[in-house]
Amino acid sequence: MLRDNYVGFLLLLLSLISNSVCDYCKTKCGNLTIDYPFGTSRDCYHDERFPIRCNQKEQKAFLARQNLQVLNISLDGEMQILMNTSRTCYNINGGVTKGQEHGVISTDFTFSSKNQFFRIGCSIISSAEFDVPMTLAITECITYCSSPQLNDGSCSVRGGCCRSLLDPGSSKLELETMTYPNRTDVFDVNPCIHTFLVQAGYYNFSGREDLKNLRNLTQFPVLIDWSISDSTCEQAENKSCYENSDCINRRHGHTCKCQEGFQGNPYIPNGCQDIDECKLSDRHCAEHETCRNTVGSFHCKKRKEWKIILLASNIGILVVLLVICGLVLKFKSQQKAKCREKRFEENGGILLAQRLLDSGTHASIKIFKEEEIKAATNNYHETRILGEGGQGIVYKGIMSDNTEIAIKKARVGDRNPVGQFINEVVVLSQINHPHVVRLLGCCLETQVPLLVYEFVSGGTLYDNLFGSSLPWEDRLRIAAEIAGTLSYLHSSAPVPLVHRDVKPANVILDDTLSAKISDFGSSRLFPADREQLKTLVQGTIGYVDPEYFNTSMLSEKSDVYSFGVLLMELVSGEKAVFFIRPQTEKYLVTHFESALKENRLSDVMDRRVVNEENRWQIYEAALLSLRCAKVKGEERPDMRQVAAELEGLRASGATWVESINIRSLKLNKVIDISLEY
Ligand SMILES: *[C@@H]1O[C@H](CO)[C@@H](O)[C@H](O)[C@H]1NC(C)=O
Ligand SMILES: *[C@@H]1O[C@H](CO)[C@@H](O)[C@H](O)[C@H]1NC(C)=O
Ligand SMILES: *[C@@H]1O[C@H](CO)[C@@H](O)[C@H](O)[C@H]1NC(C)=O
Ligand SMILES: *[C@@H]1O[C@H](CO)[C@@H](O)[C@H](O)[C@H]1NC(C)=O
Ligand SMILES: *[C@@H]1O[C@H](CO)[C@@H](O)[C@H](O)[C@H]1NC(C)=O
Ligand SMILES: *[C@@H]1O[C@H](CO)[C@@H](O)[C@H](O)[C@H]1NC(C)=O
Ligand SMILES: *[C@@H]1O[C@H](CO)[C@@H](O)[C@H](O)[C@H]1NC(C)=O
Numbered sequence: 001m002l003r004d005n006y007v008g009f010l011l012l013l014l015s016l017i018s019n020s021v022c023d024y025c026k027t028k029c030g031n032l033t034i035d036y037p038f039g040t041s042r043d044c045y046h047d048e049r050f051p052i053r054c055n056q057k058e059q060k061a062f063l064a065r066q067n068l069q070v071l072n073i074s075l076d077g078e079m080q081i082l083m084n085t086s087r088t089c090y091n092i093n094g095g096v097t098k099g100q101e102h103g104v105i106s107t108d109f110t111f112s113s114k115n116q117f118f119r120i121g122c123s124i125i126s127s128a129e130f131d132v133p134m135t136l137a138i139t140e141c142i143t144y145c146s147s148p149q150l151n152d153g154s155c156s157v158r159g160g161c162c163r164s165l166l167d168p169g170s171s172k173l174e175l176e177t178m179t180y181p182n183r184t185d186v187f188d189v190n191p192c193i194h195t196f197l198v199q200a201g202y203y204n205f206s207g208r209e210d211l212k213n214l215r216n217l218t219q220f221p222v223l224i225d226w227s228i229s230d231s232t233c234e235q236a237e238n239k240s241c242y243e244n245s246d247c248i249n250r251r252h253g254h255t256c257k258c259q260e261g262f263q264g265n266p267y268i269p270n271g272c273q274d275i276d277e278c279k280l281s282d283r284h285c286a287e288h289e290t291c292r293n294t295v296g297s298f299h300c301k302k303r304k305e306w307k308i309i310l311l312a313s314n315i316g317i318l319v320v321l322l323v324i325c326g327l328v329l330k331f332k333s334q335q336k337a338k339c340r341e342k343r344f345e346e347n348g349g350i351l352l353a354q355r356l357l358d359s360g361t362h363a364s365i366k367i368f369k370e371e372e373i374k375a376a377t378n379n380y381h382e383t384r385i386l387g388e389g390g391q392g393i394v395y396k397g398i399m400s401d402n403t404e405i406a407i408k409k410a411r412v413g414d415r416n417p418v419g420q421f422i423n424e425v426v427v428l429s430q431i432n433h434p435h436v437v438r439l440l441g442c443c444l445e446t447q448v449p450l451l452v453y454e455f456v457s458g459g460t461l462y463d464n465l466f467g468s469s470l471p472w473e474d475r476l477r478i479a480a481e482i483a484g485t486l487s488y489l490h491s492s493a494p495v496p497l498v499h500r501d502v503k504p505a506n507v508i509l510d511d512t513l514s515a516k517i518s519d520f521g522s523s524r525l526f527p528a529d530r531e532q533l534k535t536l537v538q539g540t541i542g543y544v545d546p547e548y549f550n551t552s553m554l555s556e557k558s559d560v561y562s563f564g565v566l567l568m569e570l571v572s573g574e575k576a577v578f579f580i581r582p583q584t585e586k587y588l589v590t591h592f593e594s595a596l597k598e599n600r601l602s603d604v605m606d607r608r609v610v611n612e613e614n615r616w617q618i619y620e621a622a623l624l625s626l627r628c629a630k631v632k633g634e635e636r637p638d639m640r641q642v643a644a645e646l647e648g649l650r651a652s653g654a655t656w657v658e659s660i661n662i663r664s665l666k667l668n669k670v671i672d673i674s675l676e677y
Helices: 002-021 207-216 306-346 349-358 370-376 417-428 461-467 472-492 546-551 556-572 588-597 615-628 639-666 668-676
Strands: 027-029 032-034 052-055 060-063 068-074 078-084 086-090 096-098 102-106 115-120 124-130 137-142 161-165 172-179 192-199 219-225 245-249 254-258 262-264 272-274 289-294 297-302 385-389 392-398 404-410 439-443 450-454 507-509 515-517
Touching: 027 052, 032 068, 078 192, 086 172, 115 124, 115 207, 124 161, 124 192, 137 161, 172 192, 192 207, 254 262, 370 392, 370 404, 370 439, 417 439, 461 507, 472 507, 472 515, 472 556, 472 615, 472 639, 546 556, 556 588, 556 615, 556 639, 588 615, 615 639
Parallel strands: 192 219
Antiparallel strands: 027 032, 052 060, 060 068, 068 078, 078 219, 086 096, 086 192, 102 172, 115 161, 115 192, 124 137, 124 172, 245 254, 262 272, 289 297, 385 392, 392 404, 404 450, 439 450, 507 515
């Protein structure tokens, strides 16, 4: 009896020691246990995706970076969070009275395919684009409400409900939701359109209740797949999974799992602890046998002098635990020291050096220190964010000598951004052109690699063109500048290359509205023999060359196509994809083609800029854009021709009357146009 108490006391002491030292960083927030890689303090979480903020008053935990409430975390790589619904309300004429028609839903991790995506409302016209690597996953939704019987239970477009499954691996959802202009019939039934993600099983549509105001629900649980790192198990070489655990490849990155017979946290040293099977009721040994636990398993033995064995094994455990704790402490200090070196490696420092060597340039790329960048961006302060591109967030930085820089930081959750970053460094280090954003250097010591560029102050062409109105002269000059630069990249640069993602969002204007091309992350250097490369299709919907999309054969003509689309945007002031148009006119290219066929090209010109003097120029630019965007690559002009024609157009701007006379002799069509106005 006495001895039993003693043993119990010893065990209690042991558990106290092990809890206080070995369970590092384990905390509670309300009902939620927060375990590494998640953490509430700076040295507890694995990387910037994992910090948790605990609201002590409400006992609620939040993912600190995105301010999303966390309900549940499973160390197997799932997590349940709460996400807000988005709500757009309309007046009877289809005008927005509350909320927005454009939205982005995103996470640092990826959305589980166990979620469903709902759009609820009458007369919806909506298109959603999931950001899944290498695919153009668009899901569209057009609803009616065939009143008065509003379906209950099942979600159908006739009942005012669209439900889409999620493509596995998506981390971002871009959403365009609109309504028919006349809401007379549906206004009373459905004043607002609701869109939201929800874990399957947590929401059932009810037409009677939900069209009105979604039962006042504003948040739904959403399932997130998280992974400890973006790399695969093979790339990570078992570095993140500790003893007695297995590494498991996920669609995006990998997770760890304790092996059979162990339980606990596989992400920390000695986190996977042996399960004492003898204490589990379903593993009893026979009556006359004693159960003995072993590491990872157990066995049954004929009864013996058990107390001595127990005591001895406990002392053994004490020694082992003390040793383990010592090792953990030592490991932690070693880890910090090795951290930077490891990150440099992880971030491709070595890969970079090799690629630069391979490409045979003597580029001078400055390697920035982490502290310098932190100080320059005021510790990545939100107010310093210039924009979010496909590949990451761009910050403005001010160096200690007051020079301004732009810093591109990959989102930590992004799929293998390192390769693209290194690619951009290699490509840009070989180009020195006034209309290409200059790369100053990079920083590889940080969690994710950073690229440092010259700072260009005027915003993107996208913002300038669609946010405000650019005069035609500027548009034409910008088009000529871009064309000239692409022509240089294709044929005159030290190593010819294809940009692969030409679009207004990748053109930055400086304060004199001079264009600079940026975002070379998906560019490809052309080998010397200039054969066509077979590559994975990359690019942006609406701008991707259909021939390249179908065949994966990359050539300079793919850029010509994208440029053609960009030129159409300059001519028309409209975006490359416009979801609300009918199917045949959804893409600007088809819109232009049908306008040309029906001899009404003047309809597509941007009314805000067209006037008597420039009408002819704009018409010529429209014809040129159509030639660039021909389906067959070989029928498109090359970039040098395009640049020359645009320069010609610019030069002839003042003498348009003469030009039109000369041209009208050659081309009857132009006479029609000149008579029309
Ligand atoms: C914690 O769990 C209890 C019982 O499961 C529940 O009643 C309570 O609401 C939970 N508290 C929070 C903050 O989630
Ligand atoms: C959290 O997850 C566990 C296991 O996945 C589940 O049993 C539990 O119900 C979940 N809790 C909440 C609040 O969802
Ligand atoms: C969700 O909605 C609540 C209440 O309107 C708001 O306080 C919170 O900031 C929203 N969360 C996010 C992530 O937008
Ligand atoms: C809107 O639709 C209603 C019913 O279909 C019709 O009576 C009304 O004239 C329409 N209003 C407009 C402005 O078209
Ligand atoms: C939705 O309906 C299914 C089947 O009728 C039911 O099992 C489930 O509990 C319902 N879920 C909710 C959140 O009402
Ligand atoms: C929704 O909220 C409104 C106003 O707060 C209230 O009048 C209505 O009863 C609520 N509806 C439901 C279904 O809870
Ligand atoms: C990683 O772990 C697996 C088994 O979990 C093992 O087969 C493999 O050899 C390990 N790889 C390295 C590089 O240690």
